[in-house]
Amino acid sequence: YESDDRDGHYDGTSDVSDPEEHSGAAAEGGDNNSPSRAAVYDDTTDTDEYQSDLDPGVPRHPEAPTNADAPSAAATRKRRKRGRKQRGADDENGGNDDDEDDYEDASRSSMQAPDELLERAKRLAAKFAARRQWNNAMRQLVRQTALCVLVYGPQHFKYAEAYTELAKGYLDYKGPSFSQQAEEHAEHAKNILLGQQEAFDGAAVDVTGSGLAGSELTRLEFLKVSLVTYHTLGRAQSLLKKFPDAEQSLIKAEKVVQELSKLSIVKFDFLLEAKQKIWTSLAKISAKLNKPMASVSYYEQAIAACEKRYGKGSQELVPLYQGVGATEQSRPEFPNHEKAIEMYLKAHEIATAHAKGEFTEEAAGTARSLATAYAKCGDVAAQASAESYMQECLTACLQLHGPEHQSVCEAQDELAKLLIRADKIDEGARLLQENVKVKAKVHGDFSPQVLDSYRLLGSLWLSQGRLEKALQDLQRAFDIAEVLHGPGCRICRELQPTIDTVLKHPSMEGKQAGYEMKNRPRFNGIVARSSKPATGGSATTTGVYYEYEVVSGMFVRYVKGCS
Numbered sequence: 001y002e003s004d005d006r007d008g009h010y011d012g013t014s015d016v017s018d019p020e021e022h023s024g025a026a027a028e029g030g031d032n033n034s035p036s037r038a039a040v041y042d043d044t045t046d047t048d049e050y051q052s053d054l055d056p057g058v059p060r061h062p063e064a065p066t067n068a069d070a071p072s073a074a075a076t077r078k079r080r081k082r083g084r085k086q087r088g089a090d091d092e093n094g095g096n097d098d099d100e101d102d103y104e105d106a107s108r109s110s111m112q113a114p115d116e117l118l119e120r121a122k123r124l125a126a127k128f129a130a131r132r133q134w135n136n137a138m139r140q141l142v143r144q145t146a147l148c149v150l151v152y153g154p155q156h157f158k159y160a161e162a163y164t165e166l167a168k169g170y171l172d173y174k175g176p177s178f179s180q181q182a183e184e185h186a187e188h189a190k191n192i193l194l195g196q197q198e199a200f201d202g203a204a205v206d207v208t209g210s211g212l213a214g215s216e217l218t219r220l221e222f223l224k225v226s227l228v229t230y231h232t233l234g235r236a237q238s239l240l241k242k243f244p245d246a247e248q249s250l251i252k253a254e255k256v257v258q259e260l261s262k263l264s265i266v267k268f269d270f271l272l273e274a275k276q277k278i279w280t281s282l283a284k285i286s287a288k289l290n291k292p293m294a295s296v297s298y299y300e301q302a303i304a305a306c307e308k309r310y311g312k313g314s315q316e317l318v319p320l321y322q323g324v325g326a327t328e329q330s331r332p333e334f335p336n337h338e339k340a341i342e343m344y345l346k347a348h349e350i351a352t353a354h355a356k357g358e359f360t361e362e363a364a365g366t367a368r369s370l371a372t373a374y375a376k377c378g379d380v381a382a383q384a385s386a387e388s389y390m391q392e393c394l395t396a397c398l399q400l401h402g403p404e405h406q407s408v409c410e411a412q413d414e415l416a417k418l419l420i421r422a423d424k425i426d427e428g429a430r431l432l433q434e435n436v437k438v439k440a441k442v443h444g445d446f447s448p449q450v451l452d453s454y455r456l457l458g459s460l461w462l463s464q465g466r467l468e469k470a471l472q473d474l475q476r477a478f479d480i481a482e483v484l485h486g487p488g489c490r491i492c493r494e495l496q497p498t499i500d501t502v503l504k505h506p507s508m509e510g511k512q513a514g515y516e517m518k519n520r521p522r523f524n525g526i527v528a529r530s531s532k533p534a535t536g537g538s539a540t541t542t543g544v545y546y547e548y549e550v551v552s553g554m555f556v557r558y559v560k561g562c563s
Contacts, residue, residue, distance in 0.1 A: 138169050164186060171236060171239075190230070220260070230252045257271065313350055314350075328343065344370040344373050367396065370389045375418060387422065409443075436450060448484065451477055458474035470502060478495045
């Protein structure tokens, strides 16, 4: 395989190995100037020119090169290395000559047994995944699935394992947009496993081919495949928002873990890891299904398993504590803000302890969550704490990403809202105005983020009685909404009555004419206009051609021509 190491995409070459490896192998056992080597491995020369060396019965062309003219193995390697550099290949992603021994000759691979090709596909899939060459890794997973049915048969649990690995590849390598494919492959693997369940329950069939029929090792392999299959199926269904189905799949995975715990050869650390993953997934699904008590219970079990595995104060506890805090805040009837703050404080303490005085993404995230939790309490002391933690989050984001970054814009927005709620209007408005400029650079002038800022500023000025500023920002928001969503959109319908009310105020007299100019249609064809006939003349009709253009959120009219 020769792939583009910059993005990991397969470049469409056939399934052949890199000739460098075989050039080196031939050099060990023969002459470097061998005609057969030059004919097979040098793709810059015509192989027909060396046919006379391969077949003595064919006469040599007078101008054909001799064996001495054939490029050596070292020259071939250097040429290919230069070609990779020209394509921008990165040695870290697999462009080194040292890795060429990982690719087999196509002629030899075609003569290999399916089980050998299966092991090769597994090895290459792992190597491509480590290099972050996701397309190549997926290609090997597909090949691994096809070879498994040849080696083990269509009803073997190893075939189900291959489908499960393919489903995991779609989720991990391709992303949530391929959840449907992942669900289908995981369902197919589940059906294969259900067909093999009786054989394993009876413990009378050697389904692994290892001569260990009825042994714990046989059942262990089957249960491990079942565990990964149900967990992968639950992940895919959760991404597809099939939360009840996802919950049932994860409950089945939990039962598989209980069966695994009955086997004496299962390692305790493996059980803890499996329980932690399943309980964490079940906690998230329960929160989606509006089951806060069940969600908190699963989170607490996951925390206990994580503490046994990693110890108290480990960094793996941070997302679990944050999950408990979010669930306690999202209770529909009686949100428990005190417990939520307690959980967020634990997460923030662990994150800052592992940061060791430096700014980290994790510490910034926990500070923001803690500020949001304090803001929902409502009392004065909590508001002060919220401002303090949000300022800490903003400082960390500025140090990590610089002033022009999405996380900085979000933190500034949250801090400005906290200041406005604390009656610090001028300070909050100043921060919002500064943030609008940053948002325009990060997201663009006509973006939903800039639109939200102008709407908030307009409402803020309106509440303070500053009608001119309010009209200016509301009109900007109206223009941006019209460009983004079109005339008559929901946001325009919401803003139009407010703008009209502001214009009707006595202090806004004289500003309606300019506003009416802006409200004219964006595009106008021919506007027919009749003029009164002059004395002794005749009536004439004038057609004026207009063209409109959006300049800085305002409509500018140009006269194209008259007739």
